[in-house]
Amino acid sequence: MPTELVTPDIFLARLTQAFEKPDAGAVWLTAKRYTYDGADAAMSGDEDEHDVLLRAAQGEDKFSTRIQPAQLPLFHQTYGALLKAQMGGKMRKRDKKRERARADAQAKRRKELYVDVAVTGAKRGAGRRQRQRKVAAQAKKEKQREEIELREERRKAEARD
Numbered sequence: 611m612p613t614e615l616v617t618p619d620i621f622l623a624r625l626t627q628a629f630e631k632p633d634a635g636a637v638w639l640t641a642k643r644y645t646y647d648g649a650d651a652a653m654s655g656d657e658d659e660h661d662v663l664l665r666a667a668q669g670e671d672k673f674s675t676r677i678q679p680a681q682l683p684l685f686h687q688t689y690g691a692l693l694k695a696q697m698g699g700k701m702r703k704r705d706k707k708r709e710r711a712r713a714d715a716q717a718k719r720r721k722e723l724y725v726d727v728a729v730t731g732a733k734r735g736a737g738r739r740q741r742q743r744k745v746a747a748q749a750k751k752e753k754q755r756e757e758i759e760l761r762e763e764r765r766k767a768e769a770r771d
Contacts, residue, residue, distance in 0.1 A: 613665060613672040618685050621664065621675035622692060628668045629696040638667045644676055664689075723751055723758070 616624065628637050644661035659679035666673055677685050727748040731741035 613667075613674050616673050616675055618675050618677055618681065621666070621673060622688060624673055625666050626692060626696070628666060628671065629692075631668070634671075635669050638665075640665045720758075723754055727751065 625637070628634070641662060641664050644663040661679065662677045662682060664675050664677065727744050729741060729744045729748060731737035731744070733741065
């Protein structure tokens, strides 16, 4: 079924109806600059303002509208309000408590990474295994520190380039 070109008011009304059909599937929205002259469109800086073409599709139901540059601010205001009203309750809220807990745990791990392991115990005899574990843990921490420092240096180098 071809796309039907409608007026902006009818477009908004039909879009509202499309959002209210819960079992009809997803609503696909696209927006692009309209520059069709009958031939290939060339990207030139002659004209600063172009019409905007908005398309909506839900299954086989497809419709679109063309917005003139002068009408664009008012249309965007009503279009944005419509999208916010229809999608506002359906969006999943961020779990800030969990995010904060993860950030705190990561900060704690990073802080612990820079605290050296106190290597105590006998080199031979009783307590030798405990000492070997502590030495291995210290070596692992040092290796992780080096990896983190290399990663940060790469990021800084990429940011400079």
